[in-house]
Amino acid sequence: MLLRQGHTEAAEELYRKALSIAQEQGAKLWELRAAMSLARLRCDQGRNAQARDFFAPVYGWFTEGFDTADLKEAKALIDELA
Numbered sequence: 001m002l003l004r005q006g007h008t009e010a011a012e013e014l015y016r017k018a019l020s021i022a023q024e025q026g027a028k029l030w031e032l033r034a035a036m037s038l039a040r041l042r043c044d045q046g047r048n049a050q051a052r053d054f055f056a057p058v059y060g061w062f063t064e065g066f067d068t069a070d071l072k073e074a075k076a077l078i079d080e081l082a
Helices: 008-025 028-044 048-060 069-081
Strands: none
């Protein structure tokens, strides 16, 4: 909602907060989702290299479940950022 209204800084702050909470809870899937949202935001800002450098290690933690929707979406983002 914030992004649609042009509030990218506020959206980025909330993505970072979501990422931090997921890390504190050890919730890897939620961390992946928050990192993916933040990476997409950076990509939209033309910061593809920064998005890739940030997001690729998070995706790299996963060793299984690559047939799930979340990891398929994450893989597509990794490929897009390459």
